[in-house]
Amino acid sequence: MSDPGAKIPIVDLRAQYANLREEIGRAIDAVADSQQFILGPAVCQFETEMAGFLGANHAVGVASGSDALLLALMALGVGPGDAVITTPFTFFSTVSSITRLGATPLFVDIDDDGYLLSAAKLKEFLSRRARIENGATIDEKTGGRIKALLPVHLFGELCDMTSLVETAREYGLEIVEDVAQACGARQNLGGQEIFAGAIGELGCFSFFPSKNLGGFGDGGLVSARTEELAARLRMLRMHGESTKYHHQVTGLNSRLDSLQAAVLSVKLKYLNSWCDRRIACARNYQKLFSASGLVGKQVLAIPTAPTNTSHVFNNYCIRAERRDELKQFLAAAGIQSEIYYPLPLHLQQCFAELGYQHGDFPQAELAATQVLALPLYPELTAPQQETVVGAVARFYRI
Numbered sequence: 001m002s003d004p005g006a007k008i009p010i011v012d013l014r015a016q017y018a019n020l021r022e023e024i025g026r027a028i029d030a031v032a033d034s035q036q037f038i039l040g041p042a043v044c045q046f047e048t049e050m051a052g053f054l055g056a057n058h059a060v061g062v063a064s065g066s067d068a069l070l071l072a073l074m075a076l077g078v079g080p081g082d083a084v085i086t087t088p089f090t091f092f093s094t095v096s097s098i099t100r101l102g103a104t105p106l107f108v109d110i111d112d113d114g115y116l117l118s119a120a121k122l123k124e125f126l127s128r129r130a131r132i133e134n135g136a137t138i139d140e141k142t143g144g145r146i147k148a149l150l151p152v153h154l155f156g157e158l159c160d161m162t163s164l165v166e167t168a169r170e171y172g173l174e175i176v177e178d179v180a181q182a183c184g185a186r187q188n189l190g191g192q193e194i195f196a197g198a199i200g201e202l203g204c205f206s207f208f209p210s211k212n213l214g215g216f217g218d219g220g221l222v223s224a225r226t227e228e229l230a231a232r233l234r235m236l237r238m239h240g241e242s243t244k245y246h247h248q249v250t251g252l253n254s255r256l257d258s259l260q261a262a263v264l265s266v267k268l269k270y271l272n273s274w275c276d277r278r279i280a281c282a283r284n285y286q287k288l289f290s291a292s293g294l295v296g297k298q299v300l301a302i303p304t305a306p307t308n309t310s311h312v313f314n315n316y317c318i319r320a321e322r323r324d325e326l327k328q329f330l331a332a333a334g335i336q337s338e339i340y341y342p343l344p345l346h347l348q349q350c351f352a353e354l355g356y357q358h359g360d361f362p363q364a365e366l367a368a369t370q371v372l373a374l375p376l377y378p379e380l381t382a383p384q385q386e387t388v389v390g391a392v393a394r395f396y397r398i
């Protein structure tokens, strides 16, 4: 999270709030006046707005992005004996949502020149490991039924969905998108602009405050293609109730709070313009880094800012030599940076029983040693960006 003491924090939520203070205050007052805090009109309104924004058929507000993932997999009936394919280079709950249900995560490494689940490596993995039997896709190694593909649009960048959708179709896998970091990203697919979260069967969003669309606390949402899945999600987020106090399945208490929904409704109106600003900042970083002469040398790689909105830069991550020292140097200069993520999921202690080893996913492991996120948020100024790049240059020239 943001370090308010840093001269240039990684994200500055105060700057955004200063512009919206009164509008948000009125929205909060309206909920307080209504005294409808649980699944009240503010939640319904926000769900409708989000579905409209995304071009998704349905949207169901839940308590967090982590719960969105868990509930999405529950809605698909994922459980013991099932497997879900995902990336080892992601936030913890992408994977814990699978293991919590007693299912097995099957990892596919990220691209060699990026951070996203590799579409080519997925094809190779499935052709080596998967067998289709009576309409089900079976993992030859574990015997588990591979039910779903869980790609993560990490740092705000859309995965290669054209290829992933094609492969998922071939193997009969449901796609659950992890859109926690990519709310607002969209891409032209088949001649149509489609938002992240409206491509797969289900899309899982987080409204953690530092996300592109962030609330005043925890919050999440699942977008769903079918009414059947949406109805299941509504039931699952409400203790599995079909009618009051009649529980069809064991669900959770995982509702989006009305106060959060009211804040998010205000913020949603600005999301596209904030994404545009993030992209503009990424382009400016690209210009500044290119001029620094460091790229391809000590700064091993910087993100390419696309000409479209397929990367909305929830995070701006460079790859750097002597990354940890650079991070310390920047901190001493009042510039906050973060490591997303220092240890890939296949090497986490809590997943040791999955039996993965060092070397199993070399690109994820390499990224974990090099990646460094620099400050980026819509209100970041050009002089601040110059200060950041100037400090990186000073570090390497010492």
Ligand SMILES: Cc1ncc(COP(=O)(O)O)c(C=O)c1O
Pocket (backbone or CB within 6 Å): 064, 065, 066, 067, 090, 091, 093, 094, 152, 154, 178, 180, 181, 205, 206, 207, 208, 218, 219, 220
């Ligand atoms: C990729 C990814 N997935 C899932 C989550 C979980 O979201 P939340 O913190 O709202 O539970 C996050 C949050 O950081 C995330 O970055």
